[in-house]
Amino acid sequence: MKPLAVSLGDPAGVGPELIAEAWSRRAAAGLAPFFVAGGASLLHRAASLRGIELPVQPISRPDEAPAVFGEALPVLGLSDGEYRPGEPDPDGARLALESLTMATGLARSGQAGGVVTGPIAKARLAAVGFDHPGQTEFVAAACGVEPQNAVMMLAGPSLRTIPLTVHIALEQVPAAITRELIEDRVRIAASALSSDFGLAAPRIAIAALNPHAGEDGRMGDEEARVIAPAIAALAAExxxxxxxxxxxALFTPRARQTYDLAVCMYHDQALVPLKALDFDEGVNVTLGLPIVRTSPDHGTAFAIAGKRLADPGAMIAALRMAGEIAARRAAAA
Known part of the structure; x- marks a missing residue:
């Protein structure tokens, strides 16, 4: 299997220190070889502040990473910057974008087995020319995939969820939910759960939009008018x-035993239970792409960057999941 490419994320956030921490735990965590796109001295400094002894080994090609991964963190490319945790600036945003572009491109060209993206600050990237709502849309565009066909799934040890609508106002959600949207997202999810997660017949639960599933139309008619017909069509397939x-009631311990994925109507309906249950191990994985892409399901956490407070669990989980999916795809090729 080819090594994974990792983007730095915003260098003023927790990304660099968590990448270093993940490498230091590589053996115990069972991580596949990975390399980082740029930031060699920055990573070394971030590790030092965290109390980690981090040997960094520059590489000139992705295929050199596995040979050195056991003894040093491979870093590809000369792009670098100063490490100023908690102090985001335009130079750091430009480095984050350059690292993301490189890592994605290497996965897209087949030189890397997948891409794991460090957390970014969207507003900071927008100020330096990033014109996508987030990294999911950026990676989809780089792969030539329409945004609506790149499905964001949040996954942890206890739960997997997909939000049908993501970064829109709550008042816009009802109009955005259509039969076509539900059916398309579920088909993509079912295929990915089978091919990338080894679930031959994935069980998918669809959440209602309104309280008590609308209670026979007294609290809204979207369930009867949109959601139930979509479910019937998918079941017929x-x-x-x-x-x-x-x-x-969908996220109780007993209910979670009855499905492999919960498809939710809006952002917080999906992310609140996932973060409540699996915050330190939550992974954002993009379904429907020709490449593997995962990311830790947390932000830059500028307030705690460089203070040895950030938990590496989600970064480790994102690296592990990317490695597992990449290995499964390689075996099936």
Whole structure:
């Protein structure tokens, strides 16, 4: 399997120190070889402040990474910057964008087995020319995939969720939910769960939009008018889809045993339970792409960067998941 490419994220955030921490735990965590796109001295400094002895080995090609991974963190490229945790600036944003562009390009060209993206500050990137809502859309565009066909799934040890709508105002959600959207997202998810996660017949639960699933139309008609017909159409295709389930009961321990994925109507309906259950191990994985892409499901955390407070669990989980998916794809090729 080819090594994973890792982007730095915003260098003023927790990304660099968590990448260093993940490498230091590589053996215990069972991580596949990876390399970082740029930031050699920055990574070394971030590790030092965290109390980690981090040997860094520059490489000139991705295929050199596995040979040195056991003894040093491979870093590809000369791009670098000063490490000023908690002090984001335009130079750091430009470095983050350059690292993201390089890592994605190497995965897209087949030189890397996948890409793991460090956390970014979207507003900071926008100020230096980043014109995508987030990294998911950036990676999709780099792969020639339409944004609506790149599906964001949040995954942890206890739960997997997909938000049908993401970064839009809550008042816009009902109009944005359509039968086509539900059906397309579920088909993409079912295929990915089978090919990338080894679930031959994934069980997918669809959440309701309204309280008590609308209670026979007294609290909204989206369930009967949009969601239930989509579920019926998907079930007719042979998919194991159920719902619409009242969201207040969908995430209980007993309910979670009945499905492999919960498809939710809006951002917080999906992310609140995932972060409540699996915050330190949550992974953002993009389904529907020709390449593997994961990211830790947390932000830059500028306030705690460089203070030895950030938990590396989500970064380690993102690296592990990317490695597992890449290995499964390589075996099937």
């Amino acid at each position: 042979g998919l194991a889809v159920t719902g619409p389930h009242p969201a207040d």
